[in-house]
Amino acid sequence: MKLSRLKLNSDKTEVLILRNTPSAWDDSWWPTALGTAPTPSDHARNLGFILDPLLAMTKQVNVVSLSCFLTRRMLRKIFRWIPADTRKTVTHALVTSLLDYGNTLYAGTTAKLQKHLQRIQNASARLVLDIPRNSHISAHLRHLHWLPVNKRITFRLLTHAHKALHNKGPEYLNRRLSFYTPTRQLCSANLALAAVPRIRRTTAGGKSFSYLAAKTWNSVPTNLRTTQDHLAFRRQLKTWLFEQQ
Numbered sequence: 001m002k003l004s005r006l007k008l009n010s011d012k013t014e015v016l017i018l019r020n021t022p023s024a025w026d027d028s029w030w031p032t033a034l035g036t037a038p039t040p041s042d043h044a045r046n047l048g049f050i051l052d053p054l055l056a057m058t059k060q061v062n063v064v065s066l067s068c069f070l071t072r073r074m075l076r077k078i079f080r081w082i083p084a085d086t087r088k089t090v091t092h093a094l095v096t097s098l099l100d101y102g103n104t105l106y107a108g109t110t111a112k113l114q115k116h117l118q119r120i121q122n123a124s125a126r127l128v129l130d131i132p133r134n135s136h137i138s139a140h141l142r143h144l145h146w147l148p149v150n151k152r153i154t155f156r157l158l159t160h161a162h163k164a165l166h167n168k169g170p171e172y173l174n175r176r177l178s179f180y181t182p183t184r185q186l187c188s189a190n191l192a193l194a195a196v197p198r199i200r201r202t203t204a205g206g207k208s209f210s211y212l213a214a215k216t217w218n219s220v221p222t223n224l225r226t227t228q229d230h231l232a233f234r235r236q237l238k239t240w241l242f243e244q245q
Contacts (some may be wrong), residue, residue: 016044049102049155055207057109063114068095068120072127078129080110087128087145095124099149104156106149107216108207118149136244153217153242161213162233165194176210192225193218 042056042060043052050060071094079087099117106114122137129140132194141148148157163169164177180193194214199205217225226241227233 014044015040016051018051018055019053047102055105055108057106057113061113062106064098065116065120068098068124071095071098072123076127078118079130084128084130090156091124091128096121096146100156100244102151103149104160104209106153107157108212114150114153121146121149142242142245147238147241148245151244155237155241157213158220158237159230159234160209161194161217161228162230164213165192165217166228166230168230172210177213191222 001216028091039109040053043050044049050063051057052059075087075090075094099121106117121141125134125137125140125144125146127134131140160169160173161177164173165179169172180195194217196214196218197210199208199211220237222241224233224236227236
């Protein structure tokens with residue numbers, strides 16, 4: 001950008017510095033030649049998903065929670081006149097879709113944050129089925145055929161991993177994953193394991209797709225890992241995740 005003598009419009013520019021730990025802003029490396037370096041933002045929106053410097057996803061979860069709460073409050077006023085099947089469809093379109101959007105990025109976040117999203121799904125299920133607030137929810141989620149939030153994150157992560165390992169996904173993901181090839185003849189050579197890269201820091205490296213997807217992939221049964229057809233893999237994976245509850 002220095003060679004092009006680029007000057008950014010500070011009113012339309014958001015800068016997000018991704019780092020392992022909170023640190024002071026150093027503008028000495030800023031690659032523009034004109035104007036002052038903009039102050040980095042606490043968060044930035046990309047394709048509708050809000051990112052923060054530590055990739056903690058706290059701001060994104062807060063925004064999703066508020067949107068889901070307002071939507072549920074609106075739906076509660078009309079659901080008494082709507083049949084259960086229609087309530088399920090409407091809730092999936094207006095609430096569950098918000099939980100699922102970009103949910104692969106929630107992989108590696110804290111259990112506390114994922115429980116917050118789970119409470120949203122539980123409240124949505126109670127709204128669909130019109131059941132008391134203090135009723136046990138696990139059986140009702142299974143009745144609706146809804147995976148819990150943490151399982152939905154795992155499902156999406158593994159479907160991306162399956163595509164990447166079989167070169168059916170986008171190139172930027174395909175080159176991040178590869179099958180493990182031992183240097184000598186071992187029994188594990190036929191288990192369709194993914195190669196797990198080494199990381200220096202679990203705070204950042206542990207959230208990377210190449211590491212987290214490979215670790216999660218290696219934890220599923222062998223019959224799932226060796227399934228070539230993607231649709232068959234999705235069906236078997238969802239069944240397996242339901243059995244893990």
